[in-house]
Amino acid sequence: MTQRAKTDELIAHALDALQIELPSWGFANTGTRFGKFLQPAAASTIEEKFSDAGEVHHLTGVCPTIALHVLWDLPDGATGVANIKALAEKFRVRPGSINPNVFQDQLYKYGSVGSPVPVARTAAMAHLLESADLAKQLGSRDVSLWFADGSNYPGTANIRQRRKWFEESLESLHERLAPDQRMLVEYKPFEPAFYHTDIADWGMALLLAKKAGPKAKVLVDTGHHYQGQNIEQIVAWLLGDDMLGGFHFNDRRYADDDLTLGSIDPYQIFRIFHEIFYFEWETGKRADVAYMIDQSHNLKGKIEAMIQTVTTAQELHAKAAIVDHEKLATCQAKCALVDAEVCLKEAFSTDVRPAIREWARSHGLPEDPLDAFRKSGYLERITEVRSKRNAASVSSYA
Numbered sequence: 235m236t237q238r239a240k241t242d243e244l245i246a247h248a249l250d251a252l253q254i255e256l257p258s259w260g261f262a263n264t265g266t267r268f269g270k271f272l273q274p275a276a277a278s279t280i281e282e283k284f285s286d287a288g289e290v291h292h293l294t295g296v297c298p299t300i301a302l303h304v305l306w307d308l309p310d311g312a313t314g315v316a317n318i319k320a321l322a323e324k325f326r327v328r329p330g331s332i333n334p335n336v337f338q339d340q341l342y343k344y345g346s347v348g349s350p351v352p353v354a355r356t357a358a359m360a361h362l363l364e365s366a367d368l369a370k371q372l373g374s375r376d377v378s379l380w381f382a383d384g385s386n387y388p389g390t391a392n393i394r395q396r397r398k399w400f401e402e403s404l405e406s407l408h409e410r411l412a413p414d415q416r417m418l419v420e421y422k423p424f425e426p427a428f429y430h431t432d433i434a435d436w437g438m439a440l441l442l443a444k445k446a447g448p449k450a451k452v453l454v455d456t457g458h459h460y461q462g463q464n465i466e467q468i469v470a471w472l473l474g475d476d477m478l479g480g481f482h483f484n485d486r487r488y489a490d491d492d493l494t495l496g497s498i499d500p501y502q503i504f505r506i507f508h509e510i511f512y513f514e515w516e517t518g519k520r521a522d523v524a525y526m527i528d529q530s531h532n533l534k535g536k537i538e539a540m541i542q543t544v545t546t547a548q549e550l551h552a553k554a555a556i557v558d559h560e561k562l563a564t565c566q567a568k569c570a571l572v573d574a575e576v577c578l579k580e581a582f583s584t585d586v587r588p589a590i591r592e593w594a595r596s597h598g599l600p601e602d603p604l605d606a607f608r609k610s611g612y613l614e615r616i617t618e619v620r621s622k623r624n625a626a627s628v629s630s631y632a
């Protein structure tokens with residue numbers, strides 16, 4: 235078999251295995267604290283979010299699930315389950331990770347499960363347990379946890395006491411999960427809290443997950459790191475402990491900018507994928523990792539941005555799949571620094587697009603999903619239906 239054929243086979247194999255979950259909120263009119271620029275075609279109903287996710291899956295073939303945010307997508311709790319199942323059937327996209335929301339209600343001013351206010355802790359715990367039950371009813375494996383909990387001024391919070399409340403709550407949630415379910419603990423260094431955040435980094439998330447139990451893993455949101463932090467090293471450590479549960483992919487220049495994946499630092503995502511492929515090559519084990527997108531598209535067309543993100547992820551994933559791991563391991567062992575680095579550079583600079591187009595053709599998918607979307611008329615159709623309603627919604631900050 236020629237080297238080219240070997241490479242194409244590795245790429246096809248990687249593309250067959252790659253599944254990327256889409257965030258329902260990525261299709262809605264979202265913004266920053268300084269307001270949001272309304273898009274006439276934006277989704278606001280759960281049906282529209284499933285429809286848009288279905289369109290992206292129809293064009294790319296690799297997005298079979300949609301992440302749901304409980305308050306935004308299931309505001310009436312269990313009464314919304316039947317409708318979600320019907321939408322999943324209609325648009326051929328399954329409900330994916332279930333995201334509780336314990337950060338929006340006024341009750342959570344001083345935190346949720348970490349709040350000194352007992353009624354806030356009780357309400358938050360009840361919502362987490364309800365979210366686990368909703369996940370069971372929807373056949374969703376993952377309950378994906380992010381807490382805005384923290385403080386804004388030194389001395390205003392008992393950090394150790396709050397940790398204890400988090401440990402208790404996450405242990406109770408762990409008990410509620412079904413044997414095949416998981417809870418993913420997401421960390422974030424700051425925002426909306428600007429002095430301390432209770433789950434601020436991977437170490438805190440790891441300790442809480444390990445204390446909660448075997449169904450708890452760590453979720454790495456690529457936008458939740460300090461400048462200069464080595465994210466792929468965190469990924470390698472979590473893989474080593476079998477504690478890497480999944481990713482929220484996005485890109486950033488400064489902080490949690492939620493920009494489209496690979497728009498600022500594509501080599502970063504390539505290095506992350508590399509650590510996962512290298513782990514799988516070395517251990518022979520399949521990394522049980524959920525790949526999810528977590529972006530809010532303030533300026534780009536939301537569906538175009540999502541398609542761009544998925545195809546960029548496919549490309550960077552395919553590049554990482556063709557690193558010559560055998561050669562790399564030999565170079566690392568004999569400290570052949572330049573040759574080791576070249577193993578990655580060689581793969582990263584390989585144009586994998588012809589192989590991806592061939593893979594798409596062989597799966598009856600459009601070679602260029604973005605172009606196919608633009609020619610589909612889907613955007614024109616939904617704009618017709620949604621624009622009047624969207625024009626009416628306000629976008630002011632204060």
Ligand code: LRH
Nearest residue numbers: 333380420455482490528
């Ligand atoms: C917090 C976060 C979290 C989601 C939210 C939409 O910054 O990354 O994962 O719940 O964005």
Ligand code: MN
Nearest residue numbers: 420455482528
């Ligand atoms: Mn996230």
